[in-house]
Amino acid sequence: MTLHVSGLSAARSGRTILHPTSLEIELGARIGLVGASGSGKSTLGHALVDELRTQGRSVAHVPQSPDEALDPLRSMAFHWQEAEKALGLHTGTADQPMLFEALKIAGGDLKKRPWGWSRGMQQRFVIAMALIGSPDLIVLDEPTSALDPVVAAATMDLLDRHLQDRDTAMMLITHDLGLAARRVSTLMVMQDGEIVERASTQDILERPQTSAAQSLSAHRNWMALPC
Amino acid sequence: MLRLDQVSAKRGNVVALEDISLSLSPGNTLAVVGESGAGKSTLIATILGLLRPSKGTITWNGAEVSTCRPSLVMQEPRSAFNPAHPLLRSVLEPIVGQRATVPTERIERLCTGLELPQQLLNRRPSEVSIGQAQRVGILRALIATPPLVLFDEPLSALDAVTQKHTARLIADLQREEGFAALIVTHDLGYAVAHADEIAVLKSGRIEEVATPESFAVAPKSDYCKTLRDAAIALGALEAVG
Incomplete structure (x- = not known):
């Protein structure tokens, strides 16, 4: 089974920020969506999630900012129950202790509202919610931006383990090609609201065709700086 | 020269920094790394005089740091x-x-x-x-x-390409003007590429002060090795060997 969307587009204040885009995503695929700030990555992520949900697909979305995912007036426990309900699970059936332990948020007080947790903990809580079930697709938008390196690496490793035996496809949205390169097999490069290149991770790293991919590839690592 | 001599500081009743000794010469860059809550931002607040040390002294060329208008x-x-x-x-x-x-x-x-x-x-x-x-x-x-600039996560909101351009500009200006830079960062790739020394903070104490080379190749403590390995897993550093 393949996920298929066509004609996704978006405009803001009369300006097109996402040109008509069609995508096919194989089940179990690991896709990276990379590009500079403002190239339209998050917009495509949102449009993709909305369209697939309209089609009746189950999609977990970890937005760039936890504020987008969490209601400031509701407790963390409420959010968790809602996530379980959305997947048709009975309350308390998800393996919360394992997920919280792996994401190092076991000390978080679920009775508190989001603002009682640090931003990094909120981000990991949203990731934990996305890992409750086995949706058709998980879209992660800069999932490690608020995390320190040890916690960020542990989070990405948990994600890899979680997806290993599932058909769930993953789309990792990031401006950091170095991060994407280690986690995905296919890369899509965005520039000015369009996907300008799509190829295997290795091809993009070694033989980038477009200026956007070349720039990202050249700057992916601090130690290999072009002058 | 910025000099911290056995500095400790408290946030309320909690000891946030303990027995920190560091020095930073004009024209040099010191990166301060470590996990969230290790005391990195507290260190900056203490150097600026926003938080008074409970022990120890902080000086710029022997005088109070505020005299150099950091x-x-x-x-x-x-x-x-x-x-x-x-x-x-x-x-x-x-x-x-x-x-x-x-x-x-x-x-x-x-x-x-x-x-x-x-x-x-x-x-x-x-x-x-x-x-x-x-x-x-x-x-x-x-x-x-200024002769001393304290950067608290200065590149965190920038995309990868702009990060590198901005880091390059800071390094160029530093070469021309000779300011001392203390950079607090989560990005170990940035620290290794641009710092003269890396100070690793853990639970308010200095775990290790190392050159970028020795941090990347042969970190001394287990914690520093964990940090280095995390940076490799995240693609911020390349594995050596």
């Missing part, structure tokens, strides 16, 4: 500016009372290097992106050619 690039880019004022007014704050005219050439050079259109400085903080606000924060910190 600059700070704040962690939260937007809240670093007065929301009611155009950015230019905030940018000029460090030189109020020092110069009669606006240093247009300096602003021009910094704006070009930071890839910021100059007109952007006429906007208010809420009218620019977080990444732009972060670069305006760097512009403000460097406008008065």
